Amino acid sequence: DAGVTQSPTHLIKTRGQHVTLRCSPISGHKSVSWYQQVLGQGPQFIFQYYEKEERGRGNFPDRFSARQFPNYSSELNVNALLLGDSALYLCASSLETGLYQPQHFGDGTRLSIL
């Protein structure tokens, strides 16, 4: 199993543009979570999806949106990009959403906003 895969690995955008990041979970995993990691900080929770439904949303503006597809892959969309959106975006998958479920992470997408 390739584990959680994310694409693209790197992306450069300018302010005001929009971006779509993609994530494929581990086979059999039904839950996908998205995190933003700014340099020098721990990951910040953005969204969690389970069985194609949003199960949780972090403290991010409405410019951030996501969805999960029938095959459990997921997309994170960010509109009207700001310089502060520059970060590593991590996707994690887990079998379920339970309290004790460990999450498995991808390598992330490095987004740079110019």
Place this chain on the structure above:
Amino acid sequence: AQRVTQPEKLLSVFKGAPVELKCNYSYSGSPELFWYVQYSRQRLQLLLRHISRESIKGFTADLNKGETSFHLKKPFAQEEDSAMYYCALKDSNYQLIWGAGTKLIIKP
């Protein structure tokens, strides 16, 4: 407010010395706590979790509810332990709240 604090950004110890990475949390309920590790050029991965009460790669972590801490310990550090370590708390909504991380450097 829910919060995870890792007070040390950097911890440097000699090989063979004991290691303790500190993690304190603020949470009103009964949290589930995790330690994640990121080795150089590798992805973030789970090291251990409170519920399992296990020892992974010689590391253990004990939840102290009185001190609201979940410190990670290893009696004898090895060079391959050099990595970035993150403490994380899963809240009642099953969302992970992360500390800022501690970079552990093991000196030969």
